[in-house]
Amino acid sequence: MTIEEFRLQCEKALEACRKESLEVDSLDTLNAFKGRHLGKKSALTGFYQGMRDLSPEEKKTFGQILSDLKTAMTEIYEERLKAIDEQILLAKMAKRKVDITLPGFHSERGTLHPYFKTVREIVDFFVGLGFTVADGPEVETDENNFERVNIPKDHPARDMQDSFSIADGWILRSHTSAVQSRVMKAMEGKEPVKILCPGKVYRRDNDATHSHQFGQIEGLVIAREATFANLLELLTKLLRHLFGEKRAVRFRPSFFPFTEPSIEADISCFECNGKGCSFCKHTGWIEILGAGMVHPNVLRINGYDESLCQGFAFGLGIDRIAMLKYGIDDIKKLYLDDVDFLAQFRKE
Numbered sequence: 001m002t003i004e005e006f007r008l009q010c011e012k013a014l015e016a017c018r019k020e021s022l023e024v025d026s027l028d029t030l031n032a033f034k035g036r037h038l039g040k041k042s043a044l045t046g047f048y049q050g051m052r053d054l055s056p057e058e059k060k061t062f063g064q065i066l067s068d069l070k071t072a073m074t075e076i077y078e079e080r081l082k083a084i085d086e087q088i089l090l091a092k093m094a095k096r097k098v099d100i101t102l103p104g105f106h107s108e109r110g111t112l113h114p115y116f117k118t119v120r121e122i123v124d125f126f127v128g129l130g131f132t133v134a135d136g137p138e139v140e141t142d143e144n145n146f147e148r149v150n151i152p153k154d155h156p157a158r159d160m161q162d163s164f165s166i167a168d169g170w171i172l173r174s175h176t177s178a179v180q181s182r183v184m185k186a187m188e189g190k191e192p193v194k195i196l197c198p199g200k201v202y203r204r205d206n207d208a209t210h211s212h213q214f215g216q217i218e219g220l221v222i223a224r225e226a227t228f229a230n231l232l233e234l235l236t237k238l239l240r241h242l243f244g245e246k247r248a249v250r251f252r253p254s255f256f257p258f259t260e261p262s263i264e265a266d267i268s269c270f271e272c273n274g275k276g277c278s279f280c281k282h283t284g285w286i287e288i289l290g291a292g293m294v295h296p297n298v299l300r301i302n303g304y305d306e307s308l309c310q311g312f313a314f315g316l317g318i319d320r321i322a323m324l325k326y327g328i329d330d331i332k333k334l335y336l337d338d339v340d341f342l343a344q345f346r347k348e
């Protein structure tokens, strides 16, 4: 066969391919079309097989014509494939019409939990006075939670903070005072120290104002000039900042093994305004924090020279403060995640 005859045959095959492609209107007819023109039994494959007996010179010229034919046929096939894919997509979309008159999805705006609002307010107050925020783990060693804050094994003060044991020597911390010894260790006897540590603590307690899990904020100041008068002034300012000038505040002597002297601060009950009710156990007061001058033993145990420096510490109950601020009558409401209850704080 001459090259001209071959070229003519190829053009005929291409023409047939083009003509038939106009009748392809589905994936099935497209597959059959592909088999006929590009498959094993197609004219194209026949042409390739016929090239076996040609000389190398002929192979080159005939091969080029064949390669052009294959490219042209493949392009026709791909065009039809694209057109059919589009048809299928349009048909699908026509079935799934969007009703633009339907109301949209309404998403509620969330808000900060009253517990965290309280934490932020207290932290902001202290950060404004130059305190920095420290952190500590909730699973703590017995040593940090008790021994390094002057509560040795078998000390009766351990009963007041009955805690959850995790493993030998490990507990769920019962107060944020456990962070005191971590901070002092890290400071290696240097002062001043002026830290605040908000966090969760755990005890075996359960009533309207006592929960097995609750939040505390620990404050610790160590400096040569840190005095008891500074502590009282700081706490009075904090309580006025949190509750306004009108709510009555009282400090009374208390006992903590890690402070000497020790005090506790109470605030007049918001349920009965100090008259006495079941909420405040008929005392008219709700206890919200403990504080005192850091005990010399605690300074010594944690690497400080008690003859050179002194300090004060305090521990606030976050949940009680949140309850007083937001008029919440049961501490459990703070962790039950009741959306209806929480929704009321959205506008604040």
Ligand code: FA5
Pocket (backbone or CB within 6 Å): 174, 175, 176, 177, 203, 205, 206, 209, 210, 211, 212, 213, 214, 216, 218, 256, 259, 287, 288, 289, 290, 291, 292, 313, 314, 315, 316, 317, 318, 319, 320, 331
């Ligand atoms: C302490 O935990 C001391 N570590 C606080 C402290 C720190 C004193 C530094 C001196 C120096 P207390 O057990 O009183 O003290 O707890 C402190 C506050 O946590 C209480 O005033 C109260 O507001 C809150 N609190 C105590 N137990 C519970 C409880 N079960 N549920 C909710 N709040 C509680």
